[in-house]
Amino acid sequence: MGRWIGLLVIALAIAAFLSPWASSSPDGLERVAEDYGFSEKADKSVLEGIFPDYLIPGLDNEGLATAAAGIVGTTITFGLLTLLGKKMARPSADSRQGEEVSD
Numbered sequence: 001m002g003r004w005i006g007l008l009v010i011a012l013a014i015a016a017f018l019s020p021w022a023s024s025s026p027d028g029l030e031r032v033a034e035d036y037g038f039s040e041k042a043d044k045s046v047l048e049g050i051f052p053d054y055l056i057p058g059l060d061n062e063g064l065a066t067a068a069a070g071i072v073g074t075t076i077t078f079g080l081l082t083l084l085g086k087k088m089a090r091p092s093a094d095s096r097q098g099e100e101v102s103d
Contacts, residue, residue, distance in 0.1 A: 015070030020063035
């Protein structure tokens with residue numbers, strides 16, 4: 001378990017300290033939409049997402065908002081993958097019933 005905590009700390013440090021220096025240029029899909037002039041024609045999404053433009057709304061400092069979004073996103077991803085891993089590693093009740101103990 002200590003190794004996983006260490007990996008989480010490293011991932012959180014990367015998210016916190018490197019994410020503010022990520023490129024502010026549009027990604028590939030946004031760039032194509034801008035180049036061909038249809039980015040403004042897109043329908044507005046009902047659900048904008050948790051962190052629009054990788055920022056936490058309400059934080060005035062853009063670097064801090066980006067770092068905070070990276071930390072929260074990394075923590076959520078780590079938690080979900082940990083739960084999934086535990087669920088997949090746990091043998092099901094059916095497989096345990098089929099096992100016979102041999103002496």
